[in-house]
Amino acid sequence: QVQLQESGPGLVKPSQTLSLTCTVSGDSFSSGSYYWSWIRQPAGKGLEWIGRIYTSGRTNYNPSLKSRVTISVDTSKNQFSLKLSSVTAADTAVYYCATAPGGRTSLDYWGQGTLVTVSS
């Protein structure tokens, strides 16, 4: 069973960079290939996929966010990370990390989510 936990600042100032980390427990990092995704959800709204990274480091990003997003993975720490630059109030949301075994296009396991507010 895979467990994920998001961490990072809950408050970010406009124009700054949002940085979050997802720590993974279980044997997923060492046992095979997984896709590691970030998803966000503004209050009262639907889910928006941000992007994902494969264990090998290959990435896919949402075209609408691609210019501001970087996702990276650190297998030695069982972590993967999200950086979103030049944030505005529109980036205020609950941010989730999620994963699925390589070859699957679903999101099988999710973290509990972390609220990030963009405000001065």
Add this chain to the structure above:
Amino acid sequence: SYELTQPLSVSVALGQTARITCGGNNIGSKSVHWYQQKPGQAPVLVIYSDGNRPSGIPERISGSNSGNTATLTISGAQAGDEADFYCQVWDSNTVVFGGGTKLTVL
């Protein structure tokens, strides 16, 4: 970009069958996944690859996919089934979510 269309809300009487649709151009050629999200909680995968249930998901939850519509069916609806439901596909190297459907059990 690919779009998925879901009804904003669906209501079902207690014990009856609820059907939540997810429309998309030739969606039957894609693999559709469904998530249930209760208030204040993270989404949970309830159906993957059109009609497969992850471990722990009851048999009364099922899925189908054909033509331009995928359908999530919840039989014998219970009060605990009230939630938002999202469909999802993979298209052009991106994850695409439907807008979500709020299921109300009357």
